[in-house]
């Protein structure tokens with residue numbers, strides 16, 4: 157619609173606050189461009205420049221910012237900080253990634269699956285690699301969208317057992333990628349060391365070496381398999397050099413869909429009251 161030159165501005169004069177305590181390319185640009193395209197604007201707030209970064213309490217920051225802004229997104233380390241911020245905010249707060257979850261990425265991933273293959277309900281998804289924030293959000297998505305999830309991680313890097321338990325029978329844990337991709341319609345992976353785990357990078361490369369997703373691994377999945385990665389990708393580590401450009405890879409559509417999915421989320425959060 158945007159590229160066809162159509163103007164659609166349901167968020168005219170609305171302002172999104174964007175708190176980033178970790179780096180970002182896709183999340184920042186998709187939220188900022190999305191707000192501009194919908195007629196609103198966005199303010200990038202780095203802890204280097206705000207009083208939040210100098211120790212102003214989260215509760216006070218949330219109360220003040222939400223008196224000025226219409227919606228706020230937060231990318232931070234501790235998930236409890238995000239929850240505290242949301243508790244004290246008078247406007248909607250969006251999780252733009254914590255150590256525990258990355259739900260905006262799952263909106264884009266599910267949209268991408270549906271665009272390429274139709275409904276994801278009842279399908280089989282394989283998660284290969286770290287039992288990290290993305291893995292946890294895949295577990296939540298398996299419950300929400302009703303798909304089966306087969307997870308392969310090295311020993312000691314399994315997802316949080318409490319989150320796994322929430323999904324019940326839908327989840328199965330495996331010790332090898334080859335087992336996990338059996339029958340998979342979607343294979344997804346992520347970096348071996350997430351933001352905040354830079355010190356563990358070298359050790360993790362050793363522990364995860366058998367967990368690389370390659371075109372040969374995709375050959376063992378279902379015939380209609382698609383491959384996703386939230387990006388940024390480390391070629392030669394969690395992905396082989398060939399798999400990103402494999403015909404079964406949909407990673408560039410997946411990245412673009414961050415923009416479309418989040419525009420829909422912003423419109424949903426900000427325009428619903430008007431419709432009610």
Ligand code: CP
Nearest residue numbers: 180181182183386387
């Ligand atoms: N996938 C993702 O969230 O990317 P960024 O860290 O670049 O925002």
Ligand code: NVA
Nearest residue numbers: 288346350351386387
């Ligand atoms: N698991 C990664 C996702 C980056 C989008 C991280 O938290 O760094």
